[in-house]
Amino acid sequence: MPTLETTFAGIKCLNPFWLASAPPTNCGEQIMRAFDAGWGGAVWKTIGAPITNVSSRYSSIDYNGVKMMGFNNIELISDRPTQTNLDEIAEVKRRYPKHVVIASLMVESNRESWHDMVARAEDAGADGLELNFGCPHGMSERGMGSAVGQVPEYCQQITEWVKEKARTPVIVKLTPNISDIRIPARAAKRAKADAVSAINTINSITGINLDTLQPNPMVDGKSSHGGYCGPAVKPIALNMVQQVNSDYIDGDPIPMSGIGGIGTWQDAAEFILLGSGTVQVCTAAMHYGYRIVEDMGDGLLSWMRKKGYETIDDFRGLSLPNVREWKNLNLNYRVVAEIHADKCIGCQLCYTACWDGAHQCIHMDRTEGTAITFAGTDPRYAMHQANPHNMPTPDQRFAQSIKAISTTPIPKLDLDNLGELGPYATPINRIPRVDEDECVGCNLCSLVCPVPDCITMERRDDPTIPAQTWAERVAAGVVPTGVSDANHGNPNHQ
C-alpha cells in the first residue's frame, strides 16, 4: 500500500499537503479544523511587523462562467498580536503533535529583529520557519517581503542571520516577481537555507470595473497591484519550480515546497514530479474550503497505486530530466493530426483554428471515399506558400453556407424527405480532413477539439532518420544560412 507520509527537509509529514501562509492559516482555530479535514501541515499566516489592513482586499477573474480562474489580494501579513499567534502555535502543537506547523516570518531587516522572532517562534513549538521574501504588495514598499526576495544579497544576508539562530529547518519563500528565480534561490543555498518554497504571488491587476473605471479590488475608489494566484498561475509556478530544482549552481538543489495554483491531486503530482517534496495550497481552499484535501490525498494515492509508487520520494523529480532547453529537442520527431471521423461532432472548431491560428492544413472537402494524402506524397507542396492548394478559405465557405436555401422539414410536404426530423447525424461534409503533408504537428486542433480522443497526434517521422537536436546541428555545421536553405522551416516540409 502506498503511503503519503514523507519527510521534508528533516520534518516528518503525515502527508505532503500543507496550507500556504495566507488567510486559511490566520489562527489556531482554523488550522486545527484544517488538520481535522486532513491537511498534513500549515504555514502560519506571516507573523512579524505590526500592520493595518485595508478593506476590501481580494479580487478575481472568472473565465466563461467559471469563477475564480485567477485570484489576487492586497492583504498584508497577520494583523493579530504576535504573542497571540505564538500562543496559538503552542496550543496547536500541543493538540496536534504529529501535524506540521511552520511559522512564516517577516520582520524589519536587522539582525536583532530576526534573531528575536526566530527564537520566539521556535520556543512556541514551530516545526520550521518560512522566511517570507515574497509578499509583493504593501510590505515590499517598506523594504520587506519581495523587496528582500528581489535582491539576492538581502536574501542571503537575512537567511544567514536566521540560520545563526535557528534550530529548526529554514525555508526561504521565493518571489516570482523577478527575471530569473534561480538567482535568489542560489542566494538561499549560499546562506545554507534548508529548503525553498515557490512561488509566492505575482504582481497583478485583475481587472477594471467598466462602470466606475476603478481597478479591483477597490479601496475608496483606488486600487493597488496585488498578488496573483489560483489556477491561472500554475503553469508559471511549475516552470519556476523546475528551474530552481534543475539548477546546480552554488550547490545541489535543496528541498522545494511547491506552491502556485494547486487545487487537485493532479496538480500536486505535477509539482512533485518536478521535484517538490511538499505542496502548499491556498486559493483552492479559500474557494471551496479545507474539505478539498480529502480528494487530493485519495486521488494521489490511487494514482500512486496504479503507477506502482510506494512513497512520494518514489516519483519526486521524475519529470525533471524531461524538461530540456529547446536546443536539445529532437528536430526529426514528427507528429500529424488525425481526426477520428467516428467521434467528430462537426463543430469545425479545428478547421477555423487551423486556418486562422495555425497552418491552413485542415479542409472541409471530405466526401464518401475521399483518398487521404499521406505525408511526403503530395507533389504540390511549395515551401512557405500560403494555401498552396488554393483551398476555399473559411470565409468563402461561410458565404456559401448562408446562400444555401433551407426549409423546415414538413413530412407531408416533403415527399422525398428521408424521415429525418432531428437530431441529425454528423454529415460527412462537416467532418474536417487533415492534409498530412501540410500539417506541422502543432497540436492546436487537438487542443480546441471538445471531444476526447477525437483528434489525436500520430507519429509520422521517418524511422531511418536518427534523432538530431539544434545543438547537434550547430556542432555539425548544418544550420540554415538563409530562408531557402533546406534546413530552414519545418521538418514536415522537406
Place this chain on the structure above:
Amino acid sequence: MSEPTSFYAQSPTPGEVSARFPDLHPAFEKTAAVAEAHRCLYCFDAPCMSACPTHIDVPKFIKKIATGNLEGSAKTILDANILGASCSRACPVDVLCEGACVMHRYNKQPIEIGRLQRFAMDALHESGAPLPFNPGPDTGKRVALIGGGPASLACAAELRRRGIAADIYDARPLPGGLNTYGIAEYKLPLAESLREIDLLSQLGVEFHFNTTVDAVKLAELESSYDAVFLGMGLGAIHKLGLTGEDMPGVTNALDYIAGYKSGAITTAPAKVAVIGAGNTAIDAANAAVRLGATEVTMVYRRGPEQMSAFSFEYDHAKQEGVQFLWHTVTTSLKGSGKLEALELAKLETTADGSLVPVKGSEFTLPVDLIVLAIGQATHTEFLSGDKVKLERGRILIDRATGQTSNPRYFAGGDCTNGGREVVDAVADGKRAGIGIAASLTTSAGAPGPDSRTRASTTVSASGEQK
C-alpha cells in the same frame, strides 16, 4: 396609413384567456441564460445556422449573450430575421437549429437556442430601443405587399432598409397574419407578435387594414406601384363535404385559434372533436382543453405514424389529455339546430393503399363542437388569367429572389411553399425583398441596407447581394 397608436396596445386577447395559456417554454432568467450561452461550443459555419431557414448566426448571437452584449445579440438576430422574437417562440426548434446542434452527437443536451434567442429579443423589447436599423435613403420606388403576415413583413423590412416604400394590404384589422392570429397562445401570444410589428412600423412600413385584395384591387395596385409582393398565405380550411357543415357547433381550426386569441371565444364546451392530425389540429385540440373542454378527441383517417404533426407536438397533446381515434373517418354530422354527435367508422387499408371503411365498425361520438383541421386550400383566385404561373395552386418562384414568372411580381411564404413555418415565410420574404430591390435598381447595382447595418466585417445573411 400606419396607426397612430401601437399595435401592441390594441391587443384584444382577454386576460382570462392569457392566463389559461402560459408560456410552454418559459423565459430564461439572466444567470441561466448566461450559463446556457457559455455551454455553446461556438461552432464554425454552425449547423444550427445552416438549419435555420433565415440563417441566423446562432453562435454569434449566443456568444454576445455570454459577454453581456445583449444589444449586439439582438441585432445579430434581427439582421438575419426581422421576426426574431416570434420565431424564437414559434419555431419547431427540434427539427431546426436545436435538432442540428452538435451537442446531440456529444451525448449532451442541445443548446437551448430558441430560449436564448427569446432572451436577447425580450431584452431589446424591454429596453424600448427601436430596431437597430435605419431606413435607407429614399429611392422613390414603391412596393405593394399583399397580406400582412411574416413573408410580407420580412420583405417590407428589407425594402425599407434599402429606401423603398413598402405598403402592406391586409384583410384583417391587425397586422401579422397567422403570426398574430394563428399560433397557439402558449407558444406566441398575439400581443408579442404585435409588439414586434410595432418596431417595423417605426422603420416606415405602411399598413392598410381591412382591405381585401381582389382582381380589381390588384390591377389598381399594379398600376400604381413599381412591384407587387404576394404574401397572402393560404386560404380557407377544407370542408368535409358532409351535410350540416354550416350548423352551429362546426368550425375550423384557424377560426377557432384566431377566435380565442382575439377574445371572440373564451370558453369551450365539454365535448370537442378535432378532425385531422397536423400541427394546427394539435394547436386547436390543446386550445379546447385549455378553454375548458373535458373530452377532446382527435379523429384521423390514418395512424400515428402517418400524422403530419411533429412528434413533440403529438407528445404535447397527449400531456394535455387529448384522446386519439386513429384510422377513423367522419361519415356524418348529427344534430338538430346544432351539432350533437359525429357518426364515425373505422378505416382499413386495402392492397392498393386506399382507405376503405370497415363494415360494421360504425359508431357514434357525442360532441358539442367539431373543429376541422384537414389542410388549407390555396387562395389565388384573384390572380386571374396567367398573371403569375401556378402549380397546384401554389405560386412558382425563383427561390433565390422570390421572383414569379411575372417580373414585376414576387412572392413568398405559404402561398408559394404550401404551408410551412413562420421562419420559412420570413426567409422567403427576406430573399424577395432583396430580389425586388435588385430588380428595381439599374446597372449601378442593388442598394444595400443602410450603412449602420453593415458595420460588421463579416458577411451577414441579409448582406448577400444579388
